[in-house]
Amino acid sequence: MKTATVYDVAAHSGVSIATVSRVLRRPDDVRASTRARVLASVRVLGYVPSASARSLAARRTGVIGLFFPSIDDEDDHAEAVFEQDTQVRIVVDIPDTGEVRPPNLYFDEVLRGSEREAWRHGFALMVGVGRGADPSAMVNDIAGRVDGMVVLARSVPDELLDHVSRRIPVVLIAGPRRGDDYDHVSVSNTEGMRALTEHLLDRHRVTDPVYVAGPADSPDDAERYRGFVEALEAAGLDPAGVPVLRGNFSRVQARTLAQELLASGRLPRALVCGNDQMALGLLDVFGPAGVRVPEDVIVTGFDGIEAGRLSTPRLSTVHQPMVDLGRAAMRAMLSRLEHPEQPPITSRLPVKVLLRESSEGSGIGG
Amino acid sequence: MKTATVYDVAAHSGVSIATVSRVLRRPDDVRASTRARVLASVRVLGYVPSASARSLAARRTGVIGLFFPSIDDEDDHAEAVFEQDTQVRIVVDIPDTGEVRPPNLYFDEVLRGSEREAWRHGFALMVGVGRGADPSAMVNDIAGRVDGMVVLARSVPDELLDHVSRRIPVVLIAGPRRGDDYDHVSVSNTEGMRALTEHLLDRHRVTDPVYVAGPADSPDDAERYRGFVEALEAAGLDPAGVPVLRGNFSRVQARTLAQELLASGRLPRALVCGNDQMALGLLDVFGPAGVRVPEDVIVTGFDGIEAGRLSTPRLSTVHQPMVDLGRAAMRAMLSRLEHPEQPPITSRLPVKVLLRESSEGSGIGG
DNA sequence: ATTGCGAATGTAAGCGCATACAGTGAAGGT
C-alpha cells in the first residue's frame, strides 16, 4: 500500500489538491461542508502530510536543531546486553563512591528546556550529540534539516559554525563568545563564583583559599576563576599568592589531587572547586581519611548537580539554571528567526549560590 | 544573501547539478579533480544541502521520531527567571527529603540510548514530549517528518497510533502490547520482581510481605505485581492473603502510606514497592520515625534510579536497562525499515536485581 | 585512424506540497 498524498485525498473527496492543502493549513478559508468531507477522506486514507514536501514548498522546516558535545564516552561496551540469555541477574551491589553512570544531567536539562520552548512556539526539535573527533558530518546534516541551530559550548569548530551559519541562524550556549556574530546565552559564572568566594572570605574569615581549576582550555572555568580572583582582590588579598590546583573537571582525577594534598600535610582552610564533580572527588578522599568537612576544610563546587545535593556532607555550590538555559537559547533563536536583521544578542542567566553543609557546618546560617 | 543551492554550486564550478549531487552522495562516481572543484565551490558558497528537498526526492528522510509522554508538570512556573534583575542570589539551602526536580532520568536515558543507536546507523533523531491532553497534533507533525517513530509507553492513543502507522512503522517501548501489529520492546518486569521477592522469601524467611502498588492502570505495575504473586505461590503462600497498598508511583504519596502504616501499628517484615520513588517515600518517613531499615522492615523498589543508589540506606531494587531500552527500540525500528514485511517482533530486555542495604543490612551477602 | 566500452557527466522528470493567480457562482446592488 503506497502512502497517501494530497492527490489521493483530493481525488477521494472530489476537490483539488489546493483545497486539501487549505483544509490542513488554513481551515477557515474552506467551506465547512467541504472541510468535513476532506477531513473524512484524510481519516479514511490514513493521510499524513509529508513534511519534506511542505518544508520545501514553504521554504521553512519548522524544526530547530540542538547540538551537544558528548561527555559520556561509555560508548561501545554495549553490544553484549542484547545477546543475554537470562532475563534476570541477581547482583549484590556494594557501595562505592565512583560514578556509576556519567552525570549528564546537564544536557538532559538543557534539552528539556529547549524542547518545551520549541514546541510551545510550533517548532519541532532535532537533537544531535557530537561523538568522536569529527562532528562536521552530523552538524551539516542537521543544518540542512532545520530553520536554526542551537549549539552547546564549543562542540563545533569555528569554521564549521561559520559555514552553517551562512544558511541558518546559530545560537550558542555557554562557552566563549565566538567573534560577535552569534547570539549567545550563558550563565553568570564570574559573578556566581565571586559571590561564593566572598562569602567564604567574609563570613568564614578564610584567608588562604585554594582554587581547584578545571582544564586550562575551559572558558567556563576561566570565567569562574576570574570570579574567584575578583573576590580575593576585593578582600585585599593578592591573587598571585594564592595557589591553583589544576584538575580536569573529573571526579576521579580530583581524588588524586586530594591525596597529594593530604600527603603534603598542608591543608588550606577552603578548597574552591571549578565544578561539582571535582568537589565530590575531594569529599570521596577526605571522608575516609578522617578529614572533616567543613571543620577541617571547606569544600565548594560549581554547577549544582544532583549528586552534590545527596552527598555527605551536602555540597555548597553555585547552581546553574540548566533548564532555563535551554529555554533562553530557544527564545533567542525564535527571536532571531522573526527578526533576522537584529544585532546579535548576548544574555546571561542568573545563578544561585547554594550554601550547604560542606561550607556551613550543620548549624546552618552563614 | 540567498542561501546557496545545487544550482549555484553547479554554476560556480561549471558542472551540472547532477554532478554536484553525486559529489555529495556518491563521491566515488565522480572524477577526483571534478570532485575537488565542486567541493571548493561548496566551501566558497557556504552551501548546505536542503534536507527537505533531498528527503522529498529520495522518498526517505533519514530521521527517526521519538515520542515521550510527559511526567514533569512543573511547566509554567518559568517566565520569571528571564526578568530577573540580580545575577546572583545567595540561598541557604536546608536539607529536605522532597524531590527538588522531577527525576525524569528514565526518559533521558532512553533518549540517550536511542540517539546513539540512531546516529550510528545514519539516522537523525527528532524528539517530542507529549504534554497536556492532546498529543495528536504533535504526533502527526512528527509522523510527517520521519521514516519511523518510536513511542514510549501509552503516550499516544491507539487510534492516532493506527493512523500514523499507515504511513510509517511504529515501535513501542514498555507499556502494554497494542494488538499485535507493532514491534514492541520492554523489560522483564515480572521476572525481575519475582526474583527479588523470591530472594526475600527464601533468604530472609519473610512470610508476610506487603506489596506497594502503583496506579491501577499501569501495565508495568501489573506485570510487576504478577511477579510478586508468582513468587508467593512458588513459596506456597496464598497471594489472596497478602495485602496490597495502593500507591500512585509518587514519592510524596508514598509518605502518606508510610504514616498510615506506622499509625496502624502493624509493620510487615517487608514492603515490596512497585517503583523506587515509592520506596524512597517510605524511607523518608521510616528514618525520622525511628523505624530501622532493614532491621525492622525491609524495603525494596523497582527501576534502579540514581536516587536509590544515594539514599540511606541504599535501596535494593530491580534495575532496568534504560539506555539499552532505547537502543533496542531503535534497532527494532532499523530492522523494520529494512524488512518492512517481517512479522512484528517483541523483545524483552533482561533486568538486574540489585541487593543493597535496604534489604541486606550492612553485612552484605544475601 | 577506428571501434568499443566503461567511466564520467549531462538531461530531464518528478518527489508532495504551498501559494499566487485565475476562475466560478451566488448574493447584493442598481
Added chain:
DNA sequence: ACCTTCACTGTATGCGCTTACATTCGCAAT
C-alpha cells in the same frame, strides 16, 4: 436584467534535490 462583490475553489508553477536514462569522453584494443 446587468454589474459588483465576495467567498470559495481550481490551475499551474516551483521549492531543491535524486536518479533513470541518454550522452559524451578517454583510452585500450584492433
